[in-house]
Amino acid sequence: LSLRQQIKIPLHGGGEAIKSYIHIRDVSKGEWLAMEHGRVGEIYHLSPDRGVQVKRVVELICRELKVPFEEAVAVVPERLGQDKAYTIDSTKARRELGWVPTISFEEGIRMTGAWVSTHFDKLKGLPMEYQHKP
Numbered sequence: 569l570s571l572r573q574q575i576k577i578p579l580h581g582g583g584e585a586i587k588s589y590i591h592i593r594d595v596s597k598g599e600w601l602a603m604e605h606g607r608v609g610e611i612y613h614l615s616p617d618r619g620v621q622v623k624r625v626v627e628l629i630c631r632e633l634k635v636p637f638e639e640a641v642a643v644v645p646e647r648l649g650q651d652k653a654y655t656i657d658s659t660k661a662r663r664e665l666g667w668v669p670t671i672s673f674e675e676g677i678r679m680t681g682a683w684v685s686t687h688f689d690k691l692k693g694l695p696m697e698y699q700h701k702p
Contacts, residue, residue: 575696581646583623586653588615591671591679598658601665615656616669628677647698 598614606612630637661667671679684691 576642577626577640578644579623579626579641580644580650582643583621583626583641584652585622585646585650586619586655587622587625588619588655589625589673589676590614590616590669591676594669594671597670598661598665598667601667602661605665607664610660612661612665612667613656613658614661614667614669615658616673619653619655620673625677628674629681632677632681648700 595614598612602612626641627637630640658667
């Protein structure tokens with residue numbers, strides 16, 4: 569959204585943090601399997617096969633939109649309280665529910681880009697600032 573409005577993306581801490589990105593359809597499929605086949609009272613984590621650096625996410629978005637990465641970002645200080653990595657182990661859901669993510673990270677980026685294009689007029693009026701809520 570920012571790139572389509574020619575607003576630089578603030579890359580906190582240079583984008584070194586690693587996060588687990590997963591498509592909502594994969595999450596929904598895992599939740600459905602947990603409701604149908606999970607054990608009552610158990611917790612099932614749903615995660616991709618690997619974490620991805622925030623910088624890599626922005627690079628892929630820039631490539632998808634044909635915008636030079638160096639022109640699209642502004643490196644800013646790390647956010648207060650930011651961890652170096654947020655990764656989750658979904659071994660239990662994979663083993664007990666037979667769940668696996670089916671939408672690759674790259675395909676998810678393409679799908680999200682298409683969705684933003686379709687809904688751009690509505691999205692551009694929404695706030696884009698991060699709001700930390702303790």
